Amino acid sequence: MQYGFHFNGQRCTGCKTCMLACKDFHDLGYDVAFRQVYEYGGGTWEKDAEGALSQDCFTYYVSVACNHCAKPVCVKVCPTGAMHKDDRGIVTVDGQRCIGCGYCALSCPYRAPKVDREAGHSAKCDLCADRLDAGKSPICVEACPLRALDFGEVGDLRARYGTVADLAPLPSASVTSPHVVITLPRCLEDEPSRAGTGEIQNRREIV
Amino acid sequence: MDGFSTAFSEITLVLFTTLAPSGAVAYLLMNLPVLFGRVDGTLRQRLDRLSCLPLAITMVGLIASATHLGNPSNALYVFTGVGRSPLSTEVFCAVIFLALAGMYWLYSFALAPRRGLQRVLLVAIDGAAVVFVIATAFAYSVDTIPVWNLSLAPVSLLLNALVGGPLLALSGFAGVGYRPWTRPLVALSGAALVANVAVYGCLGTQLAVMANEMVHATDLVAGFPAYVGVFALLAGVGIVIAWRSRGCEGRSPVVRLAVATACALAGIFLMRFTFYMAHFTVGLGV
Numbered sequence: 001m002q003y004g005f006h007f008n009g010q011r012c013t014g015c016k017t018c019m020l021a022c023k024d025f026h027d028l029g030y031d032v033a034f035r036q037v038y039e040y041g042g043g044t045w046e047k048d049a050e051g052a053l054s055q056d057c058f059t060y061y062v063s064v065a066c067n068h069c070a071k072p073v074c075v076k077v078c079p080t081g082a083m084h085k086d087d088r089g090i091v092t093v094d095g096q097r098c099i100g101c102g103y104c105a106l107s108c109p110y111r112a113p114k115v116d117r118e119a120g121h122s123a124k125c126d127l128c129a130d131r132l133d134a135g136k137s138p139i140c141v142e143a144c145p146l147r148a149l150d151f152g153e154v155g156d157l158r159a160r161y162g163t164v165a166d167l168a169p170l171p172s173a174s175v176t177s178p179h180v181v182i183t184l185p186r187c188l189e190d191e192p193s194r195a196g197t198g199e200i201q202n203r204r205e206i207v
Numbered sequence: 208m209d210g211f212s213t214a215f216s217e218i219t220l221v222l223f224t225t226l227a228p229s230g231a232v233a234y235l236l237m238n239l240p241v242l243f244g245r246v247d248g249t250l251r252q253r254l255d256r257l258s259c260l261p262l263a264i265t266m267v268g269l270i271a272s273a274t275h276l277g278n279p280s281n282a283l284y285v286f287t288g289v290g291r292s293p294l295s296t297e298v299f300c301a302v303i304f305l306a307l308a309g310m311y312w313l314y315s316f317a318l319a320p321r322r323g324l325q326r327v328l329l330v331a332i333d334g335a336a337v338v339f340v341i342a343t344a345f346a347y348s349v350d351t352i353p354v355w356n357l358s359l360a361p362v363s364l365l366l367n368a369l370v371g372g373p374l375l376a377l378s379g380f381a382g383v384g385y386r387p388w389t390r391p392l393v394a395l396s397g398a399a400l401v402a403n404v405a406v407y408g409c410l411g412t413q414l415a416v417m418a419n420e421m422v423h424a425t426d427l428v429a430g431f432p433a434y435v436g437v438f439a440l441l442a443g444v445g446i447v448i449a450w451r452s453r454g455c456e457g458r459s460p461v462v463r464l465a466v467a468t469a470c471a472l473a474g475i476f477l478m479r480f481t482f483y484m485a486h487f488t489v490g491l492g493v
Contacts, residue, residue: 073351079295080284097284100277103294107349109490120277169420171490
C-alpha cells in the first residue's frame with residue numbers, strides 16, 4: 001500500500017485554505033507549515049511600434065506538502081531511523097527516536113520536514129494519520145473548497161488522473177520519486193513551452 | 208531566506224567542522240615521534256600526556272555539535288544508521304577515534320606502559336583519525352543539496368584540516384618543549400592553504416551558476432571571494448607567525464604558535480560558515 005496526493009492545477013485558485021486548515025488542525029505556529037501554496041508565474045508585456053501592448057503572462061498555483069516519496073531523501077539521511085516509511089507508505093517521524101538534528105529538513109527538496117525546537121524533534125505531514133485511522137481524508141483534502149486536492153492509494157490516483165508528477169517549481173520527480181499526481185494547469189496544457197519559464201512570485205510567504 | 212540565518216542556526220556544526228578535523232590531524236602528527244621511536248623517557252611521557260590537547264579540541268567540537276540537537280537523549284539511536292546515513296557514519300567514526308585516543312591517553316599514565324601495545328594503539332588511532340576526517344568531509348554530501356554535493360566540498364574540508372592541524376600539532380610540541388619538524392609542518396600547512404584557496408576559487412565559480420526555484424547561491428553567500436580573501440589572510444598570518452617562531456626560546460614559541468593556530472582556525476571557521484550559508488536544495492529548499 002502506498003498513499004499519495006493528487007493536485008489539480010486547473011482547479012486551485014491559491015486560496016491557501018488547505019495550508020491554513022493544516023496549520024489549524026496540527027496547531028502549528030506562524031513560522032511552520034506542513035503544506036505551502038506557491039504562486040508561479042511568468043511571461044512578458046511587449047509594446048509594438050504603434051504603442052499597442054500585448055502579453056503572454058501566466059500564473060498558476062501549486063499546493064505542496066510531503067509527497068511521501070518512493071526514494072525519500074529525509075529517510076536516507078536520518079541518522080537515527082526516526083524518519084521512516086510506515087506500512088501505509090507514509091513518511092513519518094518517530095519522536096521517541098528523533099534527535100532533532102534537522103538533517104531531514106536540510107535535505108528535503110520539497111521543504112516538507114520541519115524541526116519543532118520546542119518538542120525537540122522533527123515534525124511533518126503524516127497525511128493526518130489519526131484521521132486516516134478514523135476513515136477520513138487528510139484535513140487539507142477535506143478543506144479544499146475547489147476540490148483541487150485528492151488523496152488515496154497512489155495506484156488508484158494514477159489510474160484516475162494520469163502519471164504526471166513534474167510541475168515547476170517542484171523539483172524533478174526523478175530526484176525522490178514523489179507519490180503525487182498532478183493535473184497540469186490550463187496555461188501549461190495550452191502552451192507546454194511555458195513549463196519552467198516562470199518564477200515563484202510569493203517567496204516571502206513561504207515558511 | 209538568507210545564508211546568514213542558515214549558518215547561524217547551524218553555528219555549532221560550523222564550530223565542530225572547524226575544530227574536529229584539525230584536532231584529529233594534529234593528534235596524528237603529535238603521536239608520530241612516539242610511533243616511530245624518535246622520543247624516549249620523560250619527553251615521550253609528556254608528549255603522550257599532552258596528546259589530550261588536540262583531543263580536547265576535537266571533543267569541544269563534538270560536544271558543541273551535540274548542543275544543536277533537539278533531543279540528545281536519543282543520541283544512541285544514531286548508531287543504527289551507520290553506513291546508511293552519512294551523519295551516523297561520521298558520529299560513529301568520531302566516537303571510535305575519541306574512544307581509542309582516550310584509552311591511549313589514560314594508558315599513558317600507567318607506571319610501566321607496554322610500548323608494543325602503545326604502538327598498536329597509535330596505529331589504530333591514526334587510522335581512525337584519518338577515517339574520521341574523511342567521514343566528516345563527506346557527512347554533508349547529499350545529492351539533493353547541490354553545493355554540499357560538489358566534489359570539491361569535501362576536498363575543502365580535508366584541506367582545512369591540513370591547514371589547521373599542523374599548526375595545532377606544533378603548538379602541542381612546543382608545549383612539551385620539543386620542536387621537531389617545524390619547517391616541514393609549516394610547509395605542509397602553507398601548501399594546504401595554497402591548495403585550499405585554489406579549491407575555494409573553483410567552488411566560487413561553481414557557486415556563481417547555481418540556483419534553485421527560490422534562491423541563487425550567490426545571493427546566499429554574497430561576497431564569497433571576500434570571505435576567501437579573509438581566510439587566506441588569517442591562515443597566512445598564522446603560518447607566518449608559526450614560521451617566525453622557529454628561533455624562539457622559552458615560553459614564547461608556545462604563545463606564538465597558539466596565536467598562529469587561532470588565526471588559522473578563525474579563517475577555517477569563516478569558510479565553514481560560508482559552507483552552511485550556501486545551503487539550498489534542488490527544487491524548493493533553502
